[in-house]
Amino acid sequence: MRPTSVLLLGGALAAPATAGTVTVTVPRLSVAEYHRPYVAVWLEPAGGGAPRTLAVWYDIRKAGNEPGTKWLSELRAWWRKGGRGMAMPADGISGATQAPGPHNIALPADLKPGAYVLNVEAARETGGRELVTVPVNLPASNARATGKAELGAVTLSAR
Amino acid sequence: MRALVSRLLVATALLSAPAALSAHRQWLLPSTTIVSGTDNWVTVDAAVSNDLFYPDHFPMQTESIQVWQPDGSTGAIQNAAKGRYRSTFDVQLDKPGTWKIGTASTNVSGSFKLNGEDWTVGRRRGPPRGPEGAGRPAHSVATAADIPAGATDVKLTEMSSRNEIFVTAGEPTATVLKPTGKGLDMEPVTHPDSLVSNEPARFRFLIDGKPAAGLKVTLIPGGKRYRDSEGVMELATGADGVLEVKWPAPGMYWLNATTTDNHPATPRATERRMSYTSTLEVMAP
Numbered sequence: 001m002r003p004t005s006v007l008l009l010g011g012a013l014a015a016p017a018t019a020g021t022v023t024v025t026v027p028r029l030s031v032a033e034y035h036r037p038y039v040a041v042w043l044e045p046a047g048g049g050a051p052r053t054l055a056v057w058y059d060i061r062k063a064g065n066e067p068g069t070k071w072l073s074e075l076r077a078w079w080r081k082g083g084r085g086m087a088m089p090a091d092g093i094s095g096a097t098q099a100p101g102p103h104n105i106a107l108p109a110d111l112k113p114g115a116y117v118l119n120v121e122a123a124r125e126t127g128g129r130e131l132v133t134v135p136v137n138l139p140a141s142n143a144r145a146t147g148k149a150e151l152g153a154v155t156l157s158a159r
Numbered sequence: 160m161r162a163l164v165s166r167l168l169v170a171t172a173l174l175s176a177p178a179a180l181s182a183h184r185q186w187l188l189p190s191t192t193i194v195s196g197t198d199n200w201v202t203v204d205a206a207v208s209n210d211l212f213y214p215d216h217f218p219m220q221t222e223s224i225q226v227w228q229p230d231g232s233t234g235a236i237q238n239a240a241k242g243r244y245r246s247t248f249d250v251q252l253d254k255p256g257t258w259k260i261g262t263a264s265t266n267v268s269g270s271f272k273l274n275g276e277d278w279t280v281g282r283r284r285g286p287p288r289g290p291e292g293a294g295r296p297a298h299s300v301a302t303a304a305d306i307p308a309g310a311t312d313v314k315l316t317e318m319s320s321r322n323e324i325f326v327t328a329g330e331p332t333a334t335v336l337k338p339t340g341k342g343l344d345m346e347p348v349t350h351p352d353s354l355v356s357n358e359p360a361r362f363r364f365l366i367d368g369k370p371a372a373g374l375k376v377t378l379i380p381g382g383k384r385y386r387d388s389e390g391v392m393e394l395a396t397g398a399d400g401v402l403e404v405k406w407p408a409p410g411m412y413w414l415n416a417t418t419t420d421n422h423p424a425t426p427r428a429t430e431r432r433m434s435y436t437s438t439l440e441v442m443a444p
Contacts, residue, residue, distance in 0.1 A: 065198060073195040076442050080353060084195070085330045131444075 020107040020140025021159060022054065024120055025152030028100035035125040036097035037150060038071060040078035041105055046115035046135065051081045055105045056094045074123040077131050081119075102153075113138050122150040185219060185436060186413055187261060187324045188212045188381075192352050192440040194328050199252050201326045202238075203260065206245035210383040211413045212438075214245030221246045223264060227335045229256025229328075236260075256332035257352060261323030261437075265342070267303045267425050269315035280306065280315060303425060317423035319343070320434040327352035340368035343418065343433035348401060351437070356409040357444045363401045364416060366433065370400025374416055378404060381411040409443040 022041060041055040056078075059068030069088050073079045088094050118136045123129040130150035136143045143156040188204040204212070205219035218241045226234030239248040250260055268281040278298040300306060303315055319342040325335070331350045338344035348361035364371040378392040396402045406412075414437045423431035 067196065067198065069196050070198065071195065073193050076193075077444065079193065079195070080355065080442070084193075084327075 019109070019159060020138065021157050022105040022107065022118065022120075023102050023153070023155045023157065024055075024105065025102045025154070026098055026100045026122070027147070027150070027152040029127070031127065033126050035127070036099060037122040037124040037127070038075055038097065039120065039122045040075045040083060041121075042078060042081065042119050043111070043116045043136075044081065044119060046117055051119075052108075052111075053078070053082060053086065053090070053093055054108070056083070056086075056088070056090065057097045058088070058094065060089060060094065060096050071123070071125070074129065075121045076123075076129070077119065078121050107138070107140060111138050118143070118154070118156060120147075120151060120154045122147070124150055183207045183209055183216060184211065184379075184413060184415070185322055186212055187219075187322060187438055188411065189260070189324050189326055189438065189440070192324070192326050193442075194252055194326070197253050197255055197328055199328060200249050201252060201258075201260075202247060202249045203236075203324070204245050204247055208244075211379050212381045212411065213384065214242075216244065218242055218244060218246040221248050223262045224248060224260065225262065226250055227259040229254050229258060229332050229334060231334045234258070250326070252326060252328045255329040257325055257327045257335055257350070259323050259325055259335035261321065263319075263321045263323075263339075265317060265319040265424075267315055267317050267428060269303070269313065269428070271306055271310040271313040273298075273307060273310050278310070303427060306427075313427055315423075315425065315428040316430045316432060317425045317428045318432045318434075320436070321345075322436040324438050325351040338365050338368060340365075341424070342367065342431075343371065343416065343435045344368070345414075345416075345435050345437065351439055354406070354439055354441045355444050356406040356441050360404045360406070360439075360441075361401050362404070362414075363399070364396050364435070365400055366418070366420070367422070370398070371396055371416075371418070372398045372400055374400070374402075374418055376402050376414065376416040379413045379415075380408065381413070406441045409441050412439045412441060413437075414439055 039057040042051050042053045044051045058072055062068035072083060116136050116138060118134040121131045128150050130147050132145050132147045132151050132154045134143050134145040134154055136156050140156055140158045145154050185207045190202045206214035207219060208214055208216040221239040224236050226236060228234040236248040236250055252258060266281055270277060270279050276298055280300055280303055331352050336347050338346045344365040346363040346365055348363055354360050364374050374396040376394050380390050394402055417434045419430060419432050421430055
């Protein structure tokens with residue numbers, strides 16, 4: 001981890017006013033061939049502006065001719081909104097794909113207060129793709145939405 | 160054998176003519192327009208047919224396919240093959256940015272008289288058509304430069320056509336989108352690899368670098384066989400040459416614009432026909 005990420009983490013602890021947690025639930029699916037989904041989580045200012053990626057889960061181990069990064073573009077909304085301009089792996093942002101169940105992502109401490117749209121997009125090999133959007137106000141107030149197929153509950157909580 | 164020869168001649172004529180001259184549409188269909196990383200290839204189908212994108216008529220020639228790398232330098236196609244109905248080739252997208260793949264050609268065709276006999280320029284190489292045609296020597300020259308000094312009634316038409324697709328690895332770039340300033344150009348305002356069905360797209364059309372106002376542009380979605388209507392959109396550019404497209408649905412779209420004027424670059428030519436063709440992929444939001 002680079003020093004900047006440590007600083008951001010330290011900032012999060014020191015400034016509870018902007019603290020908040022996004023919880024993304026990966027649903028358990030009863031399908032013949034299951035692969036954990038690629039997931040991207042990002043915030044867009046409600047009035048327009050640069051999106052900020054909070055998390056990207058992809059196959060970080062797969063290398064060779066077809067590395068895990070090859071399918072990042074299948075998160076097509078995130079890819080277009082900024083994913084295509086990011087280098088992977090990204091410190092403090094990218095990580096391995098996650099098993100079914102809830103997963104917490106801490107909001108960065110340096111987010112400016114205001115209205116945002118929280119976006120969570122999931123794409124699964126031999127499966128579907130879904131985008132869940134939740135209008136949120138920061139500092140975090142509670143908000144919630146639920147996906148229909150590829151995503152379960154998406155919540156924002158103040159802590 | 161004679162039937163075969165004439166069929167080949169017809170095929171050659173079809174393939175060298177711009178799309179405007181025939182009901183058949185020339186198309187390039189990329190397997191994708193958006194890739195992640197620089198380990199990817201795009202594979203492209205290239206054909207001439209009526210319905211999009213069903214290869215059921217003639218393959219496109221791959222010899223004239225060019226590749227512009229993201230920095231503007233020349234690239235190459237690989238694994239080219241010609242089938243009965245379509246050609247196919249690959250491009251290795253080993254550099255980040257936007258690639259352009261396609262054809263750009265200018266041909267001159269026409270006619271003249273020499274010693275009272277009709278000659279053609281740059282067209283059919285067989286004997287003159289008509290009942291008396293068979294058995295007579297071919298009265299044809301390949302280029303306008305070959306027209307003999309004593310020729311009269313010289314009528315020449317310049318035909319310039321572009322057919323290009325855009326594929327982006329990683330972040331889109333604009334180097335290959337720069338208009339050439341010659342003939343009919345499409346200068347994207349919305350990047351052609353950032354199209355999404357719930358946002359209108361804008362493309363500026365230029366003739367010799369100047370806005371082409373009121374230019375008619377046709378867009379047709381692929382998948383014709385699975386609906387009743389052709390789904391054609393007949394649009395026109397504004398005074399600034401800009402075309403605005405509101406996409407009815409995500410998918411692959413064939414775009415074509417044709418126009419004529421009397422400003423050919425070829426000496427002695429009186430008319431210019433211009434054609435621009437592209438295939439655009441529109442993503443779902």
